[in-house]
Amino acid sequence: MKNRLKVLRAERDWSQADLAERLKVSRQSINAIETGKYDPSLPLAFRIADLFAMAIEDIFQRD
Numbered sequence: 001m002k003n004r005l006k007v008l009r010a011e012r013d014w015s016q017a018d019l020a021e022r023l024k025v026s027r028q029s030i031n032a033i034e035t036g037k038y039d040p041s042l043p044l045a046f047r048i049a050d051l052f053a054m055a056i057e058d059i060f061q062r063d
Contacts, residue, residue, distance in 0.1 A: 002061045006034040008052050023047055 009019050009030075016030040023030070025044065032038035040048065040060075049056045 001036065001039050002063055003033065003036070004059050005030070005048065008054075008059065009034075022051055 005019075009016070014022075016027045016034070020027040020030045023044065024047075029038065029040075033040055045056050045060060049059055052059065
């Protein structure tokens with residue numbers, strides 16, 4: 001699954017650790033999501049969407 005997480009994070013000048021802390025996950029989880037090695041659970045996808053005040057489908061797209 002493709003995502004815009006890295007771009008959205010960079011626009012806010014947040015590190016992976018900053019985003020991980022806000023989402024209550026590990027920095028490694030953020031890295032894995034950004035690189036496409038891991039697709040977030042639905043609850044985590046909702047938390048990400050809420051944090052960025054966006055719809056899930058505006059952040060995550062099918063390959």
